[in-house]
Amino acid sequence: xxxxxxxxxxxxxxxxxxxxxxxxxxxxxxxxxxxxxxxxxxxxxxxxxxxxxxxxxxxxxxxxxxxxxxxxxxxxxxxxxxxxxxxxxxxxxxxxxxxxxxxxxxxxxxxxxxxxxxxxxx
Ligand SMILES: [Cu+2]
Numbered sequence: 201x202x203x204x205x206x207x208x209x210x211x212x213x214x215x216x217x218x219x220x221x222x223x224x225x226x227x228x229x230x231x232x233x234x235x236x237x238x239x240x241x242x243x244x245x246x247x248x249x250x251x252x253x254x255x256x257x258x259x260x261x262x263x264x265x266x267x268x269x270x271x272x273x274x275x276x277x278x279x280x281x282x283x284x285x286x287x288x289x290x291x292x293x294x295x296x297x298x299x300x301x302x303x304x305x306x307x308x309x310x311x312x313x314x315x316x317x318x319x320x321x322x
Contacts, residue, residue: 223306223308224247224248224249224251224302224303224305224306224308224310225247226245226247226248226300226312226314227246227247227281228246229244229245229246229298230243230244231243231316232316233315233316234314234315234316235316235317236316236317236318237316237317237319238319238321239287239290239318240287240291240318241286241287242271242284242285242286242287243258243260243284243285243298244282244283244284245282245284245298246279246282247282247283247302247304248281248304249281249304249305250275250280250281251275251281251283251302251303251304252302252303255301255303256273256283256300256301256302256303257273257300257301257302258270258273258283258284258285258298258299259299260285260296261299262294262295262296263294263295263296268291268296270285270286270288271285271286271287273285283302291318292318293318293319295316295317296316296317296318297314297315298313298314298315298316299311299312299313300312300313
């Protein structure tokens, strides 16, 4: 029984540590995931931690799977957790994927993606 409770205590500790140092991730974005918007002038990603310098890539991919040209990744001067790329020119209507990658405090590479769509202009 002692071994079991020790194991349980170790597990509880592991859970606590995991909760105290959550995995690096995305907290919000502009455009937000799964929304329909006018063509954005930039893609903004707010992370849960300030990403490691130079670790973030943000790729914009159109519905046909082609990479859309963007500016370089920039960190906001005031908010170290906000990274963005500029979008040059208007995006045509349709679905887009934002694929991002970055490294947080624990040194792990985390990557994910989300989609948004550009609404048809009237
Ligand atoms: Cu991690």
